[in-house]
Amino acid sequence: MAEDPSVPPARGITRRALFQGAGAAAAARALLGATPAGAEEGPAATPWRTQGPGAVDVALRVNGAERTLRVEPRVTLLEALRLDLDLTGAKPVCDRSQCGACTVWLDGRTVHACSVLAVEAEGREVTTVEGLGQPGRLHPVQRAFVEEDALQCGFCTPGLVMSVAWAVAQHGPGLSEAQVRRACAGNLCRCGTYPHVLKAALKAAGQGG
Amino acid sequence: MSREVTYRVGLIGPEDLVARHPALRREITVQVHDLDADPWPVDAALRWVGREVPRVDGEAKVTGAARYTYDVHPHGLAFAGVLGSPHAHARVVAVDDAAARAVPGVLAVRTFAGRRVTYAGQIVAAVCAENPRALDDALAALRVEFEPLPAAVTTEDALAPDAPRVEPGRTEGNLHAPPEPGNRAAVDEAFAAAPVRVAAEYRTSVQTHSCLEPHGCVAQVHPDGTATVWASTQATSFFARGRFSRELGVPEARVRTLTEHMGGGFGSKFGALEWDVIAAGFARETGRPVQLMLPRRLEHLLGGNRPDSIQRLELAGTADGVFLGLKGETFGTAGNGPGGAGAANHSVYRIPALWMRQSEVATFTARGAAFRAPRHPQGFFALESLIDLYAARLGADPLEVRRRNDPHPVRQAQWELGAERFGWAAARARRDAGPLRRGAGCAAARWLNAGRPPWQVDLTVRADAGVLVANAAQDIGTGMKTVLAAVVAEELGIEPGRVQVRLGDTRDPAGPGSGGSTTTASLAPAAREAALRAREALAARLAEHWGVPAAEVRSPAGGFEGPEGRRASFAEACRLIGDEEVRVQGTRRPNWAGPFGETAGCQFAEVEVDTETGVVRVLRVVAVHDAGRVLNPLTARSQVNGGVLQGISYALYEEKRLDRALGDMVNPTLDTYRILGLADCPRVEVLLTSLEAGFNNCGAMGLGEPATVPTAAAVANAVFHALGVQVRELPMTPARVLAALEEAPR
Ligand code: FES
Numbered sequence: 034m035a036e037d038p039s040v041p042p043a044r045g046i047t048r049r050a051l052f053q054g055a056g057a058a059a060a061a062r063a064l065l066g067a068t069p070a071g072a073e074e075g076p077a078a079t080p081w082r083t084q085g086p087g088a089v090d091v092a093l094r095v096n097g098a099e100r101t102l103r104v105e106p107r108v109t110l111l112e113a114l115r116l117d118l119d120l121t122g123a124k125p126v127c128d129r130s131q132c133g134a135c136t137v138w139l140d141g142r143t144v145h146a147c148s149v150l151a152v153e154a155e156g157r158e159v160t161t162v163e164g165l166g167q168p169g170r171l172h173p174v175q176r177a178f179v180e181e182d183a184l185q186c187g188f189c190t191p192g193l194v195m196s197v198a199w200a201v202a203q204h205g206p207g208l209s210e211a212q213v214r215r216a217c218a219g220n221l222c223r224c225g226t227y228p229h230v231l232k233a234a235l236k237a238a239g240q241g242g
Numbered sequence: 243m244s245r246e247v248t249y250r251v252g253l254i255g256p257e258d259l260v261a262r263h264p265a266l267r268r269e270i271t272v273q274v275h276d277l278d279a280d281p282w283p284v285d286a287a288l289r290w291v292g293r294e295v296p297r298v299d300g301e302a303k304v305t306g307a308a309r310y311t312y313d314v315h316p317h318g319l320a321f322a323g324v325l326g327s328p329h330a331h332a333r334v335v336a337v338d339d340a341a342a343r344a345v346p347g348v349l350a351v352r353t354f355a356g357r358r359v360t361y362a363g364q365i366v367a368a369v370c371a372e373n374p375r376a377l378d379d380a381l382a383a384l385r386v387e388f389e390p391l392p393a394a395v396t397t398e399d400a401l402a403p404d405a406p407r408v409e410p411g412r413t414e415g416n417l418h419a420p421p422e423p424g425n426r427a428a429v430d431e432a433f434a435a436a437p438v439r440v441a442a443e444y445r446t447s448v449q450t451h452s453c454l455e456p457h458g459c460v461a462q463v464h465p466d467g468t469a470t471v472w473a474s475t476q477a478t479s480f481f482a483r484g485r486f487s488r489e490l491g492v493p494e495a496r497v498r499t500l501t502e503h504m505g506g507g508f509g510s511k512f513g514a515l516e517w518d519v520i521a522a523g524f525a526r527e528t529g530r531p532v533q534l535m536l537p538r539r540l541e542h543l544l545g546g547n548r549p550d551s552i553q554r555l556e557l558a559g560t561a562d563g564v565f566l567g568l569k570g571e572t573f574g575t576a577g578n579g580p581g582g583a584g585a586a587n588h589s590v591y592r593i594p595a596l597w598m599r600q601s602e603v604a605t606f607t608a609r610g611a612a613f614r615a616p617r618h619p620q621g622f623f624a625l626e627s628l629i630d631l632y633a634a635r636l637g638a639d640p641l642e643v644r645r646r647n648d649p650h651p652v653r654q655a656q657w658e659l660g661a662e663r664f665g666w667a668a669a670r671a672r673r674d675a676g677p678l679r680r681g682a683g684c685a686a687a688r689w690l691n692a693g694r695p696p697w698q699v700d701l702t703v704r705a706d707a708g709v710l711v712a713n714a715a716q717d718i719g720t721g722m723k724t725v726l727a728a729v730v731a732e733e734l735g736i737e738p739g740r741v742q743v744r745l746g747d748t749r750d751p752a753g754p755g756s757g758g759s760t761t762t763a764s765l766a767p768a769a770r771e772a773a774l775r776a777r778e779a780l781a782a783r784l785a786e787h788w789g790v791p792a793a794e795v796r797s798p799a800g801g802f803e804g805p806e807g808r809r810a811s812f813a814e815a816c817r818l819i820g821d822e823e824v825r826v827q828g829t830r831r832p833n834w835a836g837p838f839g840e841t842a843g844c845q846f847a848e849v850e851v852d853t854e855t856g857v858v859r860v861l862r863v864v865a866v867h868d869a870g871r872v873l874n875p876l877t878a879r880s881q882v883n884g885g886v887l888q889g890i891s892y893a894l895y896e897e898k899r900l901d902r903a904l905g906d907m908v909n910p911t912l913d914t915y916r917i918l919g920l921a922d923c924p925r926v927e928v929l930l931t932s933l934e935a936g937f938n939n940c941g942a943m944g945l946g947e948p949a950t951v952p953t954a955a956a957v958a959n960a961v962f963h964a965l966g967v968q969v970r971e972l973p974m975t976p977a978r979v980l981a982a983l984e985e986a987p988r
């Protein structure tokens with residue numbers, strides 16, 4: 034299947050990662066302590082590792098800083114970020130990859146942190162909305178969100194900011210409205226900020242965000 | 243105590259509309275309280291009010307720095323959750339919690355054995371644990387024995403003569419009918435004489451609020467006998483009342499409630515609810531801060547419902563489009579208690595003969611709750627649809643029919659403006675031959691509120707010219723903090739950036755709950771009065787400093803002037819404060835009688851319907867609204883967008899579906915209960931007809947609710963125009979569209 038470059042990868046688990054055995058299915062099996070039968074022989078198969086059920090050390094690289102946590106392997110990246118690292122920008126809303134409020138970047142690609150285990154993020158680069166920019170030194174996408182009022186209650190906003198920032202990074206100044214719509218198709222907003230999100234995205238892209 | 247002020251009120255803009263409607267400006271005389279600020283006339287030159295001031299908490303929200311209730315993690319935080327009944331009606335025979343208590347990390351368990359549950363999701367047990375995983379394990383380990391009882395979960399099932407009763411002894415069964423209005427004979431007479439009559443039955447489904455931040459709170463009892471609660475609420479000032487503080491074991495006056503940021507309520511988050519009270523009990527019992535936030539499934543089940551409706555309406559009119567009468571019988575369920583399930587469907591147009599009975603039906607489902615413009619979207623969908631049916635019968639333009647019967651002078655101008663910008667005539671003239679059909683529809687909006695007393699706003703100024711404005715009311719995302727900053731900045735002649743606004747903390751004066759679109763219009767005038775007090779206080783200090791009589795110090799915008807060319811900027815005047823602070827209060831005074839009445843609005847929608855799949859897409863919406871004086875067009879447009887998009891979502895997607903036999907919700911997730919996403923989002927053009935309304939010193943009225951009143955109706959009328967047949971049940975799902983097409987005459 035030819036990949037449409039404007040379509041963001043499936044969140045959380047990519048199809049390839051699933052076949053490689055590095056996705057949530059594998060992690061869940063690791064959790065149960067089961068030894069995989071007939072180790073998946075996909076290209077560059079990730080070696081199996083059994084972790085848990087007790088707490089394990091996980092070394093995360095979050096917003097450029099090394100952080101080591103001790104968590105049960107079933108702890109999601111979202112819980113680890115919010116409770117262990119006190120990075121509460123990513124929000125828990127559906128806990129099932131249905132709303133996008135918990136969107137963060139894993140190695141520069143958007144994922145739903147509610148549906149990635151903390152242990153899966155080991156050795157990968159995690160970027161949260163806090164890492165994108167801070168009050169006083171906003172990322173261009175964040176600045177455009179404020180200027181265009183692309184937020185109301187704001188609970189969906191960190192997730193939308195991460196999806197839009199991904200689209201802007203991906204497509205640059207030529208970012209089209211259709212690409213924004215696709216990049217944010219998994220981000221629900223109950224307050225109805227979408228029209229202003231579109232404006233903010235195109236503005237940020239136009240300014241070389 | 244008061245002075246007479248005569249000033250010009252009315253339409254502020256857009257300019258060409260003002261020029262075409264001179265009658266929308268007039269002079270009125272009002273009694274202004276001695277301590278209140280003079281109202282701004284319609285043509286006042288204002289620097290911040292009415293300008294696009296970006297949200298003051300925008301940076302915090304886009305960087306994740308904003309802390310919502312869900313984000314508050316005091317040291318030692320424990321996690322609580324509840325187990326809901328899978329049955330709509332059952333007796334809880336026994337709860338075995340031994341295994342749950344044995345889960346490592348469990349701190350406390352509560353069970354409700356013996357309880358008769360009357361809706362799925364009703365709480366039968368609760369757990370408090372060290373961490374979310376122990377909580378999940380313990381909830382899963384609870385064993386509950388139910389004795390299932392017969393239930394009726396839909397409005398129609400509950401009306402059946404042999405339906406099980408929500409209130410067992412009630413002789414009228416589940417029907418709560420008001421007494422029949424006495425004028426039936428007169429209305430029947432008007433109908434008999436009417437040349438044209440149209441009748442139809444319309445239905446709407448239960449909609450869940452689907453706030454992204456779920457309901458819940460974090461409660462903490464301190465060793466000194468005080469308590470702190472962070473609550474995701476629309477009524478911070480009243481959250482800890484009654485049962486909640488009793489369960490905490492701390493008198494309400496010693497409970498501090500905080501709602502700095504709030505992730506959506508839409509009417510469903512007023513007082514503390516049952517799970518909040520449970521959290522309070524756990525906080526007392528464990529001595530730990532306790533967080534209880536509902537998971538999504540329970541949020542859908544318990545978080546609140548917009549009641550459904552069955553509306554049988556009949557409209558009578560002349561052959562040239564004048565309404566003569568309306569008869570209607572409606573039924574709706576607000577869950578297991580009556581209240582709020584009526585349909586507002588007769589409130590906009592001149593209708594001389596009116597007979598309307600609105601009954602409510604108790605069902606074995608969770609509570610209804612106020613939902614953005616309660617009763618209005620459902621009622622407007624039915625009546626506005628019936629009006630289009632009437633217009634079609636006459637072969638008349640439905641917009642012209644509306645305008646003939648609409649008594650509101652502001653809405654008359656809005657119809658005109660909206661039709662122009664929408665391109666109504668061209669959109670209605672369009673005829674499509676293929677399977678994709680376009681159509682255009684419109685509908686009216688109204689609302690009632692201009693805010694009200696008795697609130698107070700605190701304002702503090704310090705020597706460094708920093709200004710703090712404070713009230714315990716919450717900004718639920720409307721942008722109220724920003725509006726208050728702008729109003730105070732306007733009065734003091736400083737930049738809004740100099741004004742910090744603290745909301746959602748009960749240490750400050752109590753504020754209104756965010757309901758009825760009243761909050762901004764209730765508080766902004768009080769904030770303005772507080773700023774006037776601060777200006778006077780600074781002038782008094784300057785007078786003393788200059789050694790001149792206080793009456794000789796004037797305060798034009800941004801500074802102060804005294805005799806003999808003395809001048810001081812706001813910052814210079816503030817320096818005189820020294821180590822003290824200037825602390826003043828403004829009061830919300832009673833409203834004057836604004837001459838234009840209710841808030842008005844109207845919306846136009848264009849849709850495209852695929853007649854082969856039944857899929858409806860909304861292509862564009864033009865929304866025309868006033869909100870009294872629009873204090874911040876940027877955040878106001880956001881609110882209108884929100885109302886429109888929720889309305890489209892309601893019209894096309896949202897339906898709480900219940901298993902009719904078991905009574906549980908079959909779609910309690912955000913992929914099966916669909917709300918509108920960016921991919922579905924049409925182009926929305928918001929036209930604000932700002933109006934100095936003459937009710938208060940800011941001219942403000944409410945906006946959040948009217949913006950969602952007409953949307954579903956306008957979309958439905960556009961679908962009718964596209965297909966030539968009405969889809970009379972919301973949401974207009976593909977199946978319902980195809981079914982309507984089946985029945986259509988070819
Ligand atoms: S919370 Fe992760 S997608 Fe909804």
Ligand code: FES
Nearest residue numbers: 186187222223224
């Ligand atoms: S701003 Fe409230 S959910 Fe998007």
